[in-house]
Amino acid sequence: MSKKISKNYLDYIPEKNPGIEYETAEDGMVTLFIEWKGFHNRIAQKIFHRPRISDIKMDELGSFVWLAIDGQKDVHQLSKEFDEKFPGKEKSLSRLIKFLEILRDNNLIHWKGAKKR
Template identity: 30%
Template sequence: MKKNSAEKNDKYNFLLYVPEIKHTDFSESDGIVTLYFKHDKPIEKFTSWLVKKSNISDLALDEQGSAVWLLMNGERNIYEIAMEMSKKFGDTKEVAIEKLITYSTYLSRKGWIHFKEVKALDPKEESNKEMN
């Protein structure tokens, strides 16, 4: 009975969500990710023609944003990515989790990523999490 209630709780634990990149038009150079966007709606085409600009724009992510983007491989859950970010940038676990939740929620709202499944933590990680 406990297993079923634990599985239900996992379904609503955002840290167990696995982010997967939907926006595939990007490049990585020296650890910095650049996203490319093609503006192909009629009004966007007309506007780009009117102001003599390209209909392709780009967005370069900062160092932390790029690191998160590259860690979102469709296999790691939010908790695992936050722990990697905590190690890499020297933040506390709580700060890394808070930043990552905010950032991944933003990316999801923009439609650049989606969450494919809930991935349970390994028993070792759960015991470490309870100890901290």
């Protein structure tokens, strides 16, 4: 009988998707550039005039987290840096984890060592 071992979320190491381009403005705000590829996206671009490249402007918190992701720091280290930068933020760890999940669900990051989708 094999026992399933669950990994602690704080030990996960996020890595940016190397296919995502971004720029950092002088004020430190990050803008991600997402290129929409594939058959369905080409149809949407032609019929519904959707842009080929979308830009996603992050707020101060999102920009900080995006720039802190370096493929070396785990979620625990990121949460400590987040708390130092934004002291007193309520539920900072759960906010950070939720934000990282959103990034992962949208294929902007993946967990280091995990199989890519």
